[in-house]
Amino acid sequence: MYTYNQLLNFANQVFLKMGCSAADADTAARTLVSADLRGVDSHGVARLCGYVRLWDIGRINPTPDIRITHETPSTAVVDGDGGLGLVVGPKAMGIAMAKAVEVGTGWVAVNNSSHFGIAGCHSMQALEQDMIGICMTNASPLVAPTWSKEPLLGTNPIAVAIPAGEEPPFVADFATTTAAYGKLEILQRKKEDAPLGWIQDKDGRPSTNSFELKDGGSLLPLGSDREHGSHKGYCLASIVDIFSAVLSGANYGPWVPPFVGFLPVTDDMPGKGIGHFFGALRVDAFQPKDQFKSQMDNWIKQFRRATPVDEQDAVLIPGDPERMIAEERINSGFDILRPVENDLKALAEKFEIEI
Amino acid sequence: MYTYNQLLNFANQVFLKMGCSAADADTAARTLVSADLRGVDSHGVARLCGYVRLWDIGRINPTPDIRITHETPSTAVVDGDGGLGLVVGPKAMGIAMAKAVEVGTGWVAVNNSSHFGIAGCHSMQALEQDMIGICMTNASPLVAPTWSKEPLLGTNPIAVAIPAGEEPPFVADFATTTAAYGKLEILQRKKEDAPLGWIQDKDGRPSTNSFELKDGGSLLPLGSDREHGSHKGYCLASIVDIFSAVLSGANYGPWVPPFVGFLPVTDDMPGKGIGHFFGALRVDAFQPKDQFKSQMDNWIKQFRRATPVDEQDAVLIPGDPERMIAEERINSGFDILRPVENDLKALAEKFEIEI
Numbered sequence: 001m002y003t004y005n006q007l008l009n010f011a012n013q014v015f016l017k018m019g020c021s022a023a024d025a026d027t028a029a030r031t032l033v034s035a036d037l038r039g040v041d042s043h044g045v046a047r048l049c050g051y052v053r054l055w056d057i058g059r060i061n062p063t064p065d066i067r068i069t070h071e072t073p074s075t076a077v078v079d080g081d082g083g084l085g086l087v088v089g090p091k092a093m094g095i096a097m098a099k100a101v102e103v104g105t106g107w108v109a110v111n112n113s114s115h116f117g118i119a120g121c122h123s124m125q126a127l128e129q130d131m132i133g134i135c136m137t138n139a140s141p142l143v144a145p146t147w148s149k150e151p152l153l154g155t156n157p158i159a160v161a162i163p164a165g166e167e168p169p170f171v172a173d174f175a176t177t178t179a180a181y182g183k184l185e186i187l188q189r190k191k192e193d194a195p196l197g198w199i200q201d202k203d204g205r206p207s208t209n210s211f212e213l214k215d216g217g218s219l220l221p222l223g224s225d226r227e228h229g230s231h232k233g234y235c236l237a238s239i240v241d242i243f244s245a246v247l248s249g250a251n252y253g254p255w256v257p258p259f260v261g262f263l264p265v266t267d268d269m270p271g272k273g274i275g276h277f278f279g280a281l282r283v284d285a286f287q288p289k290d291q292f293k294s295q296m297d298n299w300i301k302q303f304r305r306a307t308p309v310d311e312q313d314a315v316l317i318p319g320d321p322e323r324m325i326a327e328e329r330i331n332s333g334f335d336i337l338r339p340v341e342n343d344l345k346a347l348a349e350k351f352e353i354e355i
Numbered sequence: 356m357y358t359y360n361q362l363l364n365f366a367n368q369v370f371l372k373m374g375c376s377a378a379d380a381d382t383a384a385r386t387l388v389s390a391d392l393r394g395v396d397s398h399g400v401a402r403l404c405g406y407v408r409l410w411d412i413g414r415i416n417p418t419p420d421i422r423i424t425h426e427t428p429s430t431a432v433v434d435g436d437g438g439l440g441l442v443v444g445p446k447a448m449g450i451a452m453a454k455a456v457e458v459g460t461g462w463v464a465v466n467n468s469s470h471f472g473i474a475g476c477h478s479m480q481a482l483e484q485d486m487i488g489i490c491m492t493n494a495s496p497l498v499a500p501t502w503s504k505e506p507l508l509g510t511n512p513i514a515v516a517i518p519a520g521e522e523p524p525f526v527a528d529f530a531t532t533t534a535a536y537g538k539l540e541i542l543q544r545k546k547e548d549a550p551l552g553w554i555q556d557k558d559g560r561p562s563t564n565s566f567e568l569k570d571g572g573s574l575l576p577l578g579s580d581r582e583h584g585s586h587k588g589y590c591l592a593s594i595v596d597i598f599s600a601v602l603s604g605a606n607y608g609p610w611v612p613p614f615v616g617f618l619p620v621t622d623d624m625p626g627k628g629i630g631h632f633f634g635a636l637r638v639d640a641f642q643p644k645d646q647f648k649s650q651m652d653n654w655i656k657q658f659r660r661a662t663p664v665d666e667q668d669a670v671l672i673p674g675d676p677e678r679m680i681a682e683e684r685i686n687s688g689f690d691i692l693r694p695v696e697n698d699l700k701a702l703a704e705k706f707e708i709e710i
Contacts, residue, residue: 072459074429075640103458104427109641148661148670160594170597172590178583197583204664222577222584228533228552229577235527235673236591238658239515242525246650247641253657270653285430286464286602295601298625302608303593306503309559315503318590 001333007033007045010344010355014048017351018055019062020087028086034121036334039325042182043118045336049343050259051084051115052350059257059265060084060114066091073103077248078110082273085116085137089276093125093133096280100131104285109248112272115139115259119159120173120322126161126280127169130289133161134279138244138251140258143177144218145238146231149204151218152253155181156240161319163283165293167300171319176236177219184210184219197224243277250275356688362388362400365699365710369403372706373410374417375442383441389476391689394680397537398473400691404698405614406439406470407705414612414620415439415469421446428458432603433465437628440471440492444631448480448488451635455486459640464603467627470494470614474514475528475677481516481635482524485644488516489634493599493606495613498532499573500593501586504559506573507608510536511595516674518638520648522655526674531591532574539565539574544692552579598632605630 011032015025036044054060064083068076076095080088092108099106116122119135126133139154157180159173175181179198187194187210194210201207202216206225213219221233245252251271258265283292306315336344348355366387370380391399409415419438423431431450435443447463454461471477474490481488494509512535514528530536534553542549542565549565556562557571561580568574576588600607606626613620638647661670691699703710 070641072637072640073457075459075636077641102428104430105460105462107460107636145658145661145670147663147667148658149664150661152658152661160590162594162597170593172594174584174587174590176587178578195582222587223533224579224583227550228579228583229529231671231673232529232531232577235515235529238525238673239517239527242517242651242654246647246654247636247638249642252650252654270650281430281462281602282427283602285427286425286432287604292601295607295625296597299597299601299607303500303503303507306500306505306507308502309504312502315500316586318586318593 002336003333004033004037004330006355007036007334010348010353011045011048013353014052014347014351015084017353018052018060020084021063024084024087027090028084031086031090031117031121035118037326037329038118038120038322040118040182040322041337042180042185045344046340047115049347052347054114054259064088068095074099074105074107076106076108078108080110080113080273082112083114085114085274085276088113089116089122089135089278090125092276093122093135093278093280096278097126097129097131100280100282100285101129105279105281108278109243110276110278111245111248111250113250113274113276115274116276118173119157120161120171122278123159123161123173124169124171127163130163130283132163132281132283133159134281135159135276136240136244137276138241138256138274140256141254142181142213142219143221143237144200144204145234146221146226147204149202150254153221153234153237153241154256155219156237156244158236158240162296163293164296164300165290167297167317168323169319170296170300170317171322173322176222176233176240178222178224178233179219181219184213197228240277245271245275247277248275357691358688359388359392359685361710362391362689365703365708366400366403368708369407369702369706370439372708373407373415375439376418379417379439379442382445383439386441386445386472386476390473392681392684393473393475393677394684395473395537395677396692397535397540400699401695402470404702407702409469409614419443423450429454429460429462431461431463433463435465435468435628437467438469440469440629440631443468444471444477444490444633445480447631448477448490448633448635451633452481452484452486455635455637455640456484460634460636463633464598465631465633466600466603466605468605468629468631470629471631473528474512475516475526477633478514478516478528479524479526482518485518485638487518487636487638488514489636490514490631491595491599492631493596493611493629495611496609497536497568497574498576498592499555499559500589501576501581502559504557505609508576508589508592508596509611510574511592511599513591513595517651518648519651519655520645522652522672523678524674525651525655525672526677528677531577531588531595533577533579533588534574536574539568552583595632600626600630602632603630
């Protein structure tokens with residue numbers, strides 16, 4: 001068992017050893033560990049050695065000059081200068097929020113970035129200033145459009161955080177696939193099959209083999225098949241790709257560079273790095289702040305009051321499960337899987353730091 | 356068979372007889388018939404008698420004073436004054452676009468409106484000025500959140516239209532349920548069962564009875580069940596509800612007034628009418644216009660080139676199916692179902708007009 005501060009301090013030290021400034025190492029560590037905190041273990045310290053491998057081969061710039069290359073009063077395009085998405089993300093969301101202070105909303109498209117951790121963390125940054133936060137990112141191609149044999153889209157998540165009053169905020173954060181890739185990794189680790197509707201094989205046929213992606217298979221868009229609305233999941237993943245990368249000048253579709261360092265980056269790429277998109281809407285650009293929050297409380301309470309189906313305790317509000325995990329882990333600590341712990345120890349040895 | 360102009364002129368005359376101004380009747384008719392044109396027959400002239408029934412009982416104001424009640428440089432709240440959503444929608448999108456001209460993007464939340472036809476039509480308005488258009492609306496409760504026995508959400512569609520260069524625009528327009536209500540109506544008309552995953556019965560159990568909603572059942576959010584991501588469809592429908600109604604001051608969740616005139620409106624409602632949300636993003640607030648369009652062409656062409664699964668001709672781009680139907684109907688005419696034709700003839704008689 002590890003405490004929150006142990007994980008945070010360790011990640012902080014790793015980012016310092018990579019050459020990040022003290023401020024950037026702090027930002028990156030907090031963003032990374034927010035994934036462990038919220039129960040998205042695939043995106044937390046388990047990825048630390050992945051970031052280090054990319055840095056080792058020169059695909060992460062630890063001292064990026066993150067800058068606005070084009071802007072209007074409500075929009076900006078940000079060049080992440082090959083930095084850690086964990087640092088680029090919070091800076092870009094800060095720019096969106098500063099624009100929202102001025103003109104009601106702010107919208108920032110980012111190119112030349114890398115993996116930014118969990119989308120939910122960035123959208124929640126807006127809550128601090130009573131704003132709605134929106135965040136999305138593209139990712140390397142694992143997902144087949146409806147009727148395609150080829151994976152052309154990433155799991156392209158969308159996160160939306162909305163402030164409430166007495167109630168905790170509404171926080172939606174989800175991959176636009178039927179199941180996130182992390183869910184598949186859990187099954188692979190246990191050598192278990194996947195439910196029908198999560199993946200297809202290289203010929204586009206339904207498959208339950210959780211290792212199918214290694215053999216040319218793909219994840220399926222939210223909806224699973226045409227009859228159950230997979231064209232809608234395909235639309236959502238496409239919108240995320242276009243907003244994150246075509247609006248920003250990053251790579252899109254099959255050209256998104258892979259997170260893993262052992263896969264090569266091709267040289268015919270249409271843009272720079274991976275792309276993100278951030279939005280901030282000041283609540284009081286629409287309604288008096290207190291009125292909005294009290295209506296959100298009313299919305300949330302009404303949904304909590306809904307009669308659950310017999311085997312369930314209660315109807316949940318988006319953000320409830322992650323908040324409950326965070327509370328439990330802050331109290332009881334973080335149980336890190338043995339292979340992840342071994343990776344962290346290897347990093348400790350590499351950088352001569354303590355875990 | 357009817358021509359496009361026949362349907363347009365007939366709808367125009369009906370709206371004039373309801374007391375709309377010439378300009379508003381023209382707007383309403385074009386918006387309504389755009390649904391028939393794009394193959395969404397449930398939202399086109401088939402609904403004309405529904406609008407008339409609401410007008411008959413005083414729930415549609417044919418001469419609304421549609422006005423901005425609050426604004427910032429990039430946002431506005433619009434009071435639809437109980438008007439036809441078919442008229443309120445285009446005006447609100449126009450306000451969003453005017454704001455985008457000034458500050459890069461515009462975002463308009465609308466209260467006190469009514470059914471606005473298909474969401475796609477409104478988002479496509481932005482294409483005329485090389486903007487990305489976003490549109491969503493809430494609707495009367497037919498959809499159960501994940502694990503709920505009760506329908507608390509509407510089919511709450513999202514539409515996003517993105518301009519391209521040589522290629523036709525990307526236009527996504529979809530209900531946030533596994534299947535749109537119109538799809539269920541088609542099965543009801545044929546007395547056929549629905550696929551598993553579209554609906555649940557009053558106890559939250561999976562059902563294939565296409566008449567289940569009349570007996571306390573609900574439509575299911577996109578994803579169908581928890582294992583296939585229905586919590587993501589629930590998130591999407593909730594986001595649409597909150598953006599359309601909590602940001603605007605309209606009714607949300609179970610309080611959204613029904614489209615059908617025979618159902619009563621309760622008097623403990625938290626807001627006014629139904630709500631919509633519109634967004635317009637100037638493409639050149641992010642990238643030089645021509646560069647954006649050529650990258651969109653590249654995106655679209657790459658997806659068209661994907662190898663389709665064996666039984667399919669090609670991988671489609673969002674908007675392709677509706678555009679193909681529109682081309683065919685402009686050439687060959689509109690086949691109106693007998694019961695709809697009878698409704699139109701009854702309207703012709705009521706208003707003493709020709710069809």
